[in-house]
Amino acid sequence: MLSENEVELLKDSHTDKQLKSQFKKIASKNPDQYFPTSELKGLEYMRKKCESCGTYFWTTHKDRMVCGDPGCAGGFDVVVNNPSKKKLSYIDVWKTIVELLEPRGYVPIKRYPCVARWNPTSEFTIASISAFQPYVITGEEKPLQRGF
Ligand SMILES: [Zn+2]
Numbered sequence: 001m002l003s004e005n006e007v008e009l010l011k012d013s014h015t016d017k018q019l020k021s022q023f024k025k026i027a028s029k030n031p032d033q034y035f036p037t038s039e040l041k042g043l044e045y046m047r048k049k050c051e052s053c054g055t056y057f058w059t060t061h062k063d064r065m066v067c068g069d070p071g072c073a074g075g076f077d078v079v080v081n082n083p084s085k086k087k088l089s090y091i092d093v094w095k096t097i098v099e100l101l102e103p104r105g106y107v108p109i110k111r112y113p114c115v116a117r118w119n120p121t122s123e124f125t126i127a128s129i130s131a132f133q134p135y136v137i138t139g140e141e142k143p144l145q146r147g148f
Pocket of ligand 1: 050051052053054055066067068069072
């Protein structure tokens with residue numbers, strides 16, 4: 001439960017970035033309330049505070065002193081130093097995500113090339129989210145209704 005002071009801090013946020021920053025401080029003070037800490041500990045993760053940026057993070061590496069932010073870790077290393085015990089190929093990851101989300105009502109769509117016509121700075125989509133930007137970011141298009 002948020003205190004009155006915490007609610008006021010959140011209300012005083014004028015941008016999404018400020019709101020995220022304030023909530024991060026609140027959640028970091030009481031991680032058991034906002035994160036599945038018992039599950040993480042059960043998976044042998046430990047909570048640490050980044051020596052570089054001060055952000056709390058979870059890791060299975062007891063000697064790790066910085067978070068996974070590229071600015072703190074010196075680049076991207078998740079592929080090289082991935083803590084997952086289950087090794088998956090690119091296609092395996094895709095199939096696993098479908099196995100997780102499809103029973104929850106999400107509908108996978110087949111891969112397709114497309115041009116991000118709403119983004120004049122990009123000739124091709126640069127990430128899957130690009131294809132959905134008009135629906136989720138600007139609201140200029142209403143999402144298609146699913147046939148449930
Ligand atoms: Zn950091």
